[in-house]
Amino acid sequence: MIFGGDVGLITLIVFCIVLYYFLKFSNQKKLSKKHAPIRVATKVDNTDSLNSFNEVKSKQENLTGASLVSQQAMYSEKIETNNRKDIIELQNPSRDLMQSFKDDQDENLVTFTISVGTSEKKSSNVSLGQWIKQGESVRVKEFESNKGFFYFGGKLQAYKASTYYNSDETEASLVDESLRFEKRDQFYTDSTLSYWPKYIELSPSARGAYLNWLLGERSDPETPIGYVFIYFYGLERRILIDSTEHGIVDDNEFIAIFDELNRLRQIFEEHYAFYNYSTRLIEMMVYLRPHVLKVEYSDISTRYDSLLFKYYLAKQVQAEQPITSELALLWIQSTDEYSLRTPARRCAEEFAILFSELYLKETKGGLVVKPNKTKLKLEYYPASGTLRGFQLGTIDLPDPSKLKAPIKKLAYIADQCTDALEQYSRYLGRKGTNKEDIEAILLLPNNLKNINKNKLLNEFKVWANEKIDKHTGLVFFSELWNFTGKSLPEKLNKKETDLLENFLSLGNYSYTPDHRVHKIKPSINGYIVLTHGSINRDHQISSAFNRILLFIRLAVIIAKSDDKLHEKEQELVHKIIDEDEHLTINEKSSLKAYFLWSMHTPTNTVGLKQQIEVMDETSTANFRKMLIQMTLADGTVEASEIKQLEKLYTMLGIDKSCVLSDLHQYGSQKKSDRDVKLVSIPTSSFIIDESILAQHEAETKEVQALLGSIFTEENIIDEQIEPTLSSPVLSVTLDKQHNELFKILISKEKWLREEIESICAKFDLLVDGALETINDWAYEVVDAPVFEDDGDIFVDQEIVSELKGE
Incomplete structure (x- = not known):
């Protein structure tokens, strides 16, 4: 049974629920109303004509991001503005509209607010922003400069494209003299110098620092790069908007801005992001006015999004011309279908030379690529956050940059060039080396030496x-x-x-x-x-060379035993070398040099015993006879020579007491029609008649025959060169964090810096410090770095293999 009081309570609850949903629906309906954007009517002066060149005109027509009419109203040099009062009234929302929002807030409802970014500060300065040209003088309180190249004033809206909606932001680079600033040196920074900085949103101190730089020399490389970007945003807008859509930049100013960009690039070349953005703008300028500006192929960006490379490639393919070696090199460098290995990046100049030569050889003058159906669409991504939405249109040219078949051919050539530079690159990767080192020159491929x-x-x-x-x-x-x-x-x-x-x-x-x-x-x-000249070591040295080599060694031992070098002894050795028909010219030259070196170097018998021990009895007998002939070569036998013969006899396994009898026997058995007289042998020495020397010189060929019979099989024992230590004691080792990071990073050949920053953050490590620590360790182990920082981080997988001991 339901009592009357219960019915009243239930009715009240139902009424409240209905009222709540009614009010909520009404509020949503109000908020869903979209107020049309208010535009200021303007009158545009189009008296200035654009450049008359057809190509330039075509390119400007392709700039699809045409600004709104209100955008043109910002340039005082080109427009007639409406009454200031009208502008203020139109730009201020109505009181009724403001009251409706206030009423909503007064209702006891939950309100959800969705906003994009933070609202921008508004300036009270209503003077229209204008471009300050080079040479125009500007004063901002105590700062004064005539360097120009920036926008100045209070009102200049961000670029608005028909395909992209922007709120009423202020141009990022606009210098508003009405905004407060505090005098600071140009190195001051704070949190207001954000990723996409804007002058209007800088703190007073940061504004003072920027003005100090902007109205100064603009040449210190230590300047915070955020200030440089604010300045760059103005240059970018002048080229993309004023030059193309408004046609108010003449060729002289265009060239002056081009020169200014190149100056900035030289000063701030270490800043990867700025270098890339400035390169893109320079390419855009060359593309827009090719009759005014030119760049070398070597100055074109090798990034995958290089618009100038794509444009040049498309033109050559459209004309069905062979791709030049310079464009082919840019193609393989910029494609995302192929990654250059470490030698190609580290030795870029040498790689370019090798690639050009091999490309022209392999392709017989250059690849001819058939035009494809895909049309070329050039894209430009502005650095400025207030130029978002700017676009270049599709061009009536093919886009062959993504074709896979040509890239495969170029990759094959690139791989060969990279392999040829491998050792040279490894050397340059070590600390304290440079390209002028003799070692570096020696490691170059032959055609680069x-x-x-x-x-x-x-x-x-x-x-x-x-x-x-x-x-x-x-x-x-x-x-x-x-x-x-x-x-x-x-x-x-x-x-x-x-x-x-x-x-x-x-x-x-x-x-x-x-x-x-x-x-x-x-x-x-x-x-x-x-x-x-030299002996070709790729071919086996002849047995004749090795026989004479040992003969010279023994001859020098005997000749130097009396501490004298006789001319007759030299003549005998040279004659033996010259008359051997089995020796090449280079071998003869090498043997004579060895004989000369031996005569000026202390002698020893290292290795002789091993060579002599392998001879058979016949070879030993012949060798015994040869030693006697060499002793008699100078016509005089000294006691020291006899002593040396006795040592050699002992090596041969011959009784050393046989030395004197052999000398007498050989000296007397070779008699001709004339008598050969031996002088009686005193204890110190004995003299042999001069005719004996002549007789022995005539028998040079017999000595050669003896040498040949001794060494029918070669068993020369090489002296070992002391090996260089390859495993030094390490002074740098990796801790657990860096070791884990190393294991992750070697999993692929290329990392984006942002990826590594994210990984390093997990280990509580800074990117640069972590990479340097691991590279120092790699230097200690294999004398080469494993990571190369080129904006993106490249991993040398060959060094990784060495570090793993593979």
Whole structure:
């Protein structure tokens, strides 16, 4: 049973619910009403004509982001404005409208407000913004300048395109003299210098800092880049809007702005974002007025969105012309279908030369690409937040930049060039190296080595020719090493010998002894012998060369045992070398150099015993006879020579007491019609008749035959070059955080900086510091960095493999 009081309560509740929804619906209906934007009627003076060039006219017609009529009203030099009172009335909302919003707030309803960004501060300055040209003088209180290139005044709206809606924002670069500022140096910053900074939203202190820079020299590279961007926004607007849509920028001013942009790029080239945005604007300027401006292909951006590259490529394809090597290089550099590896980026100049040569060779003068159906649409993304919506239209040209078939051909060529630069790049990746180092030059591909470009190599060539022609090539090792530009090493390891041999090969020189040829390395404190030409190490050294090499070594041991170098001994050795028909010209030159070096270097018997022990009895007997002939070569036998023979006999396994009898026997058995008389042997020495020497010289060929029979099978033991230590004690190790970061980053070859910032934040690390720490560790381990910061972060996967020990 329902009582009367209950019925009244229920009725009241229902009434309240109905009233609530009625009021809510009414409020929503009010808020849903859209007030049409208020526009100021203006009269535009179109007396100034645009450039008459057809190409420029066509490009300007393609600028689809035409500004509203009200946009043109902002330029005092081109318009007649309405009465100021009318403008103020139109721009202020009505009292009734304001009251309706107040009434809504008074209702006890929940109100949700959705806003885009923060509302902009409004200036009381109603003077129209105008462009200050270079040379015009402007004064803002105590600041005065005539450098120009900025907008000045109180009213200049953000750019409005028909395809993009903007609120009534103020142009970001507009310098409003009515806004308060505090005098500060140009390095001051605070939170108001945001990502898309605007002069009107800067704090008074930040405005003072900006004015200090803007009305000063504008040349300090330490200036906060946010201030530079505010200035850049004005230049950007002048080119994109005033130049194209309003036609109020003549060629002289256009060129002056172009020069100013290039000046800024040189000062702030370390700022990646500014460099990219300024490059894009420069490309746009060249595209808009090609009759006024030109840039080299090397100055065109290699980013995937380079509008100038796409435009030039499209024109060549449309004309069905072969793609030039310069455009082909830009294509492979800018495409997102292929990533240049570390050598191509680190050695960009060398890569460009190699690529151009190989491209023209592989394509027989250049690729010819058939025009495709996709039309070219050039896109420009302004740096300024108050130029959003600006667009370039579609052009009646093909867009071949995304075609995959040509890119595959270019990628194949790029890979070959990259491989050729691998060692050179690895060297330059080490700390303290540069392209002028001899080691760097030696690692270049042959077609990039140019002796005439290196002063040190030229000086060496003059010096070496004089030493060879006038001094038989005999020089101290230290003299030669000085030309490498490096300090004299403590030991001569493989690294040093390879450097020296490669250095000499640039001028087609060689040195003796070469450990790979003569089985011995030179002494750092001793002599070497320079010669023209060299033995081709790609072919096996002849057995005749090795026989004479050992003969020379033994001959020098015997010849130097009496501390004298006789002319007859030299003649005998040279004759044996010259008359051997199995030796090449370079081998003969090398053996004579080895003999000269041996005569000026202390002798030793290292390795001789092992070579002699492998001979059979017949070879030993022949070798025994050869030693006697060499002892008799100078016609005099000293006691010291006999003692040396006894040592060699012992190596041969022959009783050393046989030395004297062999000398007597061989000296007497070769009698001709004339008698050969031996003088009785005193305890100190004995003399053999001069005719014996002549007799032995005539038997040179017999000595060669003996040598040939001794060494029918080669078993020369190489001297080992001391290896360079490859595993130093590490002074830098990775902690847990950096090690985990390293493992993540090596998972792919390229990272955007924003991606790495996000990853580093998880480890509480700063990007630059983290990358530097890991690179320092990589230097310690493999003497090369693993990361390369080029705006984006590139990972050298070959270094990664080395770090992993693969």
